[in-house]
Amino acid sequence: MNILLFGILLFALAFFVHILIWKIHLPKKNHTCFLLNIFFGLFIIGIFILPAQRLSDYIQAFLLYLSLMLAYIISYSAIEVDSPSLIIVLNIAGTGCGLSREELNKQLTDDLLVLPRLKDLLNDKMVFMEENKYKLTKKGVFLVKIFIFFRKILNAGKGG
Amino acid sequence: MKEIIIASVPIIGLFVNALIQVLSFRFFRHLGLLKSIFLGVGAGFFVLVLLSLILSQQWIISIFVQGLTYIALSYCYFHFINLGQTARRIRILREFYDAPNGLSCEELLMFYNSKEIIERRIERLLAGKQIIIKNDKYYIGNSFMLLAARLLVVLKIVLLGKKSEFDKKT
Numbered sequence: 001m002n003i004l005l006f007g008i009l010l011f012a013l014a015f016f017v018h019i020l021i022w023k024i025h026l027p028k029k030n031h032t033c034f035l036l037n038i039f040f041g042l043f044i045i046g047i048f049i050l051p052a053q054r055l056s057d058y059i060q061a062f063l064l065y066l067s068l069m070l071a072y073i074i075s076y077s078a079i080e081v082d083s084p085s086l087i088i089v090l091n092i093a094g095t096g097c098g099l100s101r102e103e104l105n106k107q108l109t110d111d112l113l114v115l116p117r118l119k120d121l122l123n124d125k126m127v128f129m130e131e132n133k134y135k136l137t138k139k140g141v142f143l144v145k146i147f148i149f150f151r152k153i154l155n156a157g158k159g160g
Numbered sequence: 161m162k163e164i165i166i167a168s169v170p171i172i173g174l175f176v177n178a179l180i181q182v183l184s185f186r187f188f189r190h191l192g193l194l195k196s197i198f199l200g201v202g203a204g205f206f207v208l209v210l211l212s213l214i215l216s217q218q219w220i221i222s223i224f225v226q227g228l229t230y231i232a233l234s235y236c237y238f239h240f241i242n243l244g245q246t247a248r249r250i251r252i253l254r255e256f257y258d259a260p261n262g263l264s265c266e267e268l269l270m271f272y273n274s275k276e277i278i279e280r281r282i283e284r285l286l287a288g289k290q291i292i293i294k295n296d297k298y299y300i301g302n303s304f305m306l307l308a309a310r311l312l313v314v315l316k317i318v319l320l321g322k323k324s325e326f327d328k329k330t
Contacts, residue, residue, distance in 0.1 A: 003225050064225060071233075074239045079316055085281045085285060086309040088281055088285065088298075089291065100298070104278055114277070117252060134263055134264070134268065144253040144257045147254070150244055153186075159245045
């Protein structure tokens, strides 16, 4: 039970530090990188204060902490970026009298749905521009290959 | 050695989860993605409980701790699948990958644009009955997605001080 408490308390502490930092000074970009620094920082501190005697206790406590950390950081992107499905649902709910496809198409343009994500890719150095054409960097190729490989295993299409 | 196996039970569970999910999605297509994910999560959890019962003396606590770790890892795996399925950034990267000479912004928008994004989301929302269609207009169906959307807006306000990525910070 100590392991469970330790893992959850350490995660709660890291989450509190994250909220505190965000309230004092919200990072302009690379939120994920900041989050990783905060959570790994607390992880290192945790190694020295964990009251465990067996190796398995250490592994279990930190596996719990790391899995909670990963789950939170993955979810954070939904907070950072507006999801099209959620915008659609909120817009439909906002009218009260229904919304047609034409109205949705007018509200949700490429400027809202596609171009900000292209800008993110440029900022994250996944994509670069050469002679007015966007091309993938090595980092971009590496990432997309992971997803292509997995989509092939699933025998699924391009997605999006 | 036994200690390390006990500690690795959530990882073993995750491996079983991924294996069952992939196999069921590939070979039982009619199940659909969501059901294959649930099947994988269930199979992984079953293995986790079984291993905890066999290996651990304090199996109730073990299932509790390992179960929580496993659920968090399964959630990450679900997001990984979801990224490949719905993420716009991954899809844009895919379009660039398929064009070795690169694409201009206009060319990208020919292959992937807001209309396609809306089309796919509307299909999924209709299939999940989160929205319904009446007289060519969309209305909220079951309110789960609306609740999730509102919860996310609250989290955005708490964490980022704004309702949307396009708003200026309040």
